[in-house]
Amino acid sequence: MIIDKSIKWDKVYDVVVLGFxxxxxSAARFAADNGAKVLLVDKAPEGHEGGNTRYSGQNVGYTPDPQKFRTYYKALAQGFHIxxxxxxTVINGLANMKEYFSKYLEVEPFVFGEHPDDNPLSHTADNQTTATHPEFPDSSASELMTVHNGMFDSALWTVLRERVLDRMDDIDVWYDSPAVHIIQTLDKTVVGVQIKRKDKVRNIGARNGVVLSTGGFSNSKIKIQDFIGEHHLAPVGTLYNTGDGIDLALEAGARLWHMTTYNSAGIVxxxxxxxxxxxxxVFQPADIDAKEMYTGSIFAVGDDGTRYCREDIFSIEGWFYNHGQWRTPQAPIKPYVVFDQKQYERLAKIDHVPYQRALKNFLISANSVAELAAKIDVKPETLTSTIDTFxxxxxxxxxxxxxRAAATLERFDTSDTIYALPMVQSVAQTHGGPKRNGKAEIMDPFNNAIPHLYGAGELGSNIVRIYQGGENLADCLIFGKVAGENAAKAKHDKDALFENGNDAATGASVKxxxxxxxxxxxxxxxxxxxNQYLGVSSAGMGNDIVVRVTVDDNQNLKNIEVLQESESEDYGKRAIKALPKIMVEKNTYDVDAISGASSSSRAMKEAVKQALDSAKEKNK
Structure with a gap:
C-alpha cells in the first residue's frame, strides 16, 4: 500500500512487530531494550498467541565448535545455495546461545550433551543424538539445549512471553488483530502497517521499522498447494500460521526463498x-511408542489401495532417505492404515487419548475386503492383491x-472384521517466506534491502534444505534479536510523515x-x-491459569473456580474441567495428572497450591 503525506495515523510507534x-x-523485547516504543500484534486471540514456538519441542540449537558446525550446516543444505x-549470522548466534540463555532469557541452559544419560533424548526408544544427521561430517558440533530438563511443555515459550511482560511499559500488545497491509512511501520505504483492530482498520505508523514474524503457512491449503505442491497437509502446530506474512511481504516487493522446504512429524x-x-x-512423543501402528497385521495404503512406504521407519525431522538423497515424505490425499480384528484389539489397548478418539470417531469397519474397498474408494482387486502380497x-x-523388519510382519486375517483408519499427512513447520540478509533486512527481487522492513523466525527462515532439530527456534532467537535491534535504530528519513499528534518522549502517539x-x-x-484465595500459574500450554480457591475455617478445600485459562481444546480443557472436582473430593492439589494433558495438569496443580499456600500464610 503506497501512501503520501496525507495519511492520517491512528497511532505511531517506533517499531511494529507482526506476530507474537x-x-x-524476541524482536519486540530487543527493540524495547534499545529504546524503542513497540507495538506487538498477533492475529490469534489471547492465550493462543505463540505460534509454533508454543507447540514445539522447546529445544534450541547450539554449537560449541562453530568451525565444525559450518561444515555440518553446509552438509544439511545438500548442495543448495546458502x-x-x-x-x-546463524553460526555466530548458535555459538553464543549459552550466553544468550543466561544473559537475555535469564535462565541457565540445560545442554543435552552435558547430561548424556539424563536428557529428553536419552530416554527415547532409540536414544537419539542431538545431531539430526550424525552420519554427516562434523555433526558432533551440533548440540541442543532447553530452559530445563524437559520438552514439549511450552517452557521456552513461557520464558519468552515473560520477557515481553517484563517490558509492558515499553511494549503494547494487541491480540486478535491481524495485519492487512504494509504501508510504504513512493520509494518503497516501509513506514507503517494497516491492522484490523476490533472491527476497524487502523493506520499504525512505524518510525524506524516493521518486523515480519508471522510464522509459516502450514495451515493454508492454497499456499501448501501453490508452494509445496501437495494437496493438503495437516498442521501439528498452531492453526494461526496461514501465510499472512507472505502476502504482506509480496505487497512490499519482497523476494521469496525456501518455499518448498518444510518438515513433517508423525508415524507410518x-x-x-x-x-x-x-x-x-497431534503428534506427541507417546506416538513413537505406539508400535501397534507398525507392528503386526497392519499396513498403510495410498490413494489406490497399495502400500507406498515402509511403515516401521520414522522420518528424521520430517525427511526420509531416498536413493542417496533426503526428501520429504510422499503425501497421499487419502491415506489409510488397514488392519484386521486381532490388530484392532491391540490398538484399542493403547492408553493415549488421540488413539482412543480416532478409533471412536473415525474407524471404518467391514466384513469383507470388497466392502472395505468400497468404503475407502479403492478397487477391491487392488486391496485384495495388497493383502495377499503383504x-x-x-x-x-x-x-x-x-x-520392513521381519519381526513387525504378521499375517493379515480376512476371515473376521477388517478395518481402515483414515490418516492425514502432517506438516510441523514450513520454512519459506521473504528472503532476508544477515542483518534481518528483507530483500527485494534484486537483492536490495527494502528500507525499514525486517524478518525473523519461521517466515523465510535460514533453513535451506534438511532440518536440524532446534534450528527453527534458534532462528527465532537469533534473528529476533538482530531484527529487533536493527529495527529500533533511529531513522529520520521519513520524520515528516509523523509530525502531528505524537509524543516524542515516549515514541507513541497520545490519542x-x-x-x-x-x-x-x-x-x-x-x-x-x-476464605477465598487467588492462585496463578504459567506452567500450562496456554497463558496464565488463574483460580479462585475457597476453603473452610480448617483450610479444607471446598471449591475451585477457574477464572481464566486458554489451554488447548484437544487435551488441556479436559484437565481444566476434571481436576477441580477431583482436588476438592480428595482435599488436596496433589492428584494424578489427566492423561494426555500433563502440562495443563501441572499448571492447575501449581495454581491451586499457590492459593492454598496463601491461605496457610494468612492463617498462621
Whole structure:
C-alpha cells in the first residue's frame, strides 16, 4: 500500500512487530531494550498467541565448535545455495546461545550433551543424538539445549512471553488483530502497517521499522498447494500460521526463498491420526511408542489401495532417505492404515487419548475386503492383491517392496472384521517466506534491502534444505534479536510523515482511544470473598491459569473456580474441567495428572497450591 503525506495515523510507534511467537517476542523485547516504543500484534486471540514456538519441542540449537558446525550446516543444505552473511549470522548466534540463555532469557541452559544419560533424548526408544544427521561430517558440533530438563511443555515459550511482560511499559500488545497491509512511501520505504483492530482498520505508523514474524503457512491449503505442491497437509502446530506474512511481504516487493522446504512429524510415513475439521493434528512423543501402528497385521495404503512406504521407519525431522538423497515424505490425499480384528484389539489397548478418539470417531469397519474397498474408494482387486502380497511377505519374513523388519510382519486375517483408519499427512513447520540478509533486512527481487522492513523466525527462515532439530527456534532467537535491534535504530528519513499528534518522549502517539490501548494487564483484579484465595500459574500450554480457591475455617478445600485459562481444546480443557472436582473430593492439589494433558495438569496443580499456600500464610 503506497501512501503520501496525507495519511492520517491512528497511532505511531517506533517499531511494529507482526506476530507474537518466539521470533516476534524476541524482536519486540530487543527493540524495547534499545529504546524503542513497540507495538506487538498477533492475529490469534489471547492465550493462543505463540505460534509454533508454543507447540514445539522447546529445544534450541547450539554449537560449541562453530568451525565444525559450518561444515555440518553446509552438509544439511545438500548442495543448495546458502547466503554467506546469513550463514555467518546463524553460526555466530548458535555459538553464543549459552550466553544468550543466561544473559537475555535469564535462565541457565540445560545442554543435552552435558547430561548424556539424563536428557529428553536419552530416554527415547532409540536414544537419539542431538545431531539430526550424525552420519554427516562434523555433526558432533551440533548440540541442543532447553530452559530445563524437559520438552514439549511450552517452557521456552513461557520464558519468552515473560520477557515481553517484563517490558509492558515499553511494549503494547494487541491480540486478535491481524495485519492487512504494509504501508510504504513512493520509494518503497516501509513506514507503517494497516491492522484490523476490533472491527476497524487502523493506520499504525512505524518510525524506524516493521518486523515480519508471522510464522509459516502450514495451515493454508492454497499456499501448501501453490508452494509445496501437495494437496493438503495437516498442521501439528498452531492453526494461526496461514501465510499472512507472505502476502504482506509480496505487497512490499519482497523476494521469496525456501518455499518448498518444510518438515513433517508423525508415524507410518509421517502420518498423524485424524482430527475433525478446524482442529490441529497431534503428534506427541507417546506416538513413537505406539508400535501397534507398525507392528503386526497392519499396513498403510495410498490413494489406490497399495502400500507406498515402509511403515516401521520414522522420518528424521520430517525427511526420509531416498536413493542417496533426503526428501520429504510422499503425501497421499487419502491415506489409510488397514488392519484386521486381532490388530484392532491391540490398538484399542493403547492408553493415549488421540488413539482412543480416532478409533471412536473415525474407524471404518467391514466384513469383507470388497466392502472395505468400497468404503475407502479403492478397487477391491487392488486391496485384495495388497493383502495377499503383504501376507506372502509376512510368511517369508522378507518385505520385497519396502524391506520392513521381519519381526513387525504378521499375517493379515480376512476371515473376521477388517478395518481402515483414515490418516492425514502432517506438516510441523514450513520454512519459506521473504528472503532476508544477515542483518534481518528483507530483500527485494534484486537483492536490495527494502528500507525499514525486517524478518525473523519461521517466515523465510535460514533453513535451506534438511532440518536440524532446534534450528527453527534458534532462528527465532537469533534473528529476533538482530531484527529487533536493527529495527529500533533511529531513522529520520521519513520524520515528516509523523509530525502531528505524537509524543516524542515516549515514541507513541497520545490519542486516548480505548480500542488502541494495550491488551496486557498489569495485575489480576478478581474479587475475593471470605476464605477465598487467588492462585496463578504459567506452567500450562496456554497463558496464565488463574483460580479462585475457597476453603473452610480448617483450610479444607471446598471449591475451585477457574477464572481464566486458554489451554488447548484437544487435551488441556479436559484437565481444566476434571481436576477441580477431583482436588476438592480428595482435599488436596496433589492428584494424578489427566492423561494426555500433563502440562495443563501441572499448571492447575501449581495454581491451586499457590492459593492454598496463601491461605496457610494468612492463617498462621
Amino acid at each position: 511467537g518466539g521470533a516476534g517476542a 547466503d554467506e552473511d546469513v550463514e555467518d 510415513g509421517d502420518l498423524t491420526l485424524p482430527v475433525k475439521e478446524g482442529e490441529r493434528s 501376507n506372502s511377505y509376512a510368511e517369508s519374513g522378507n518385505d520385497l517392496d519396502f524391506h 486516548a482511544d480505548p480500542d488502541l490501548a494495550s491488551d496486557l494487564k498489569k495485575k489480576y483484579t478478581f474479587e475475593l470473598g471470605k
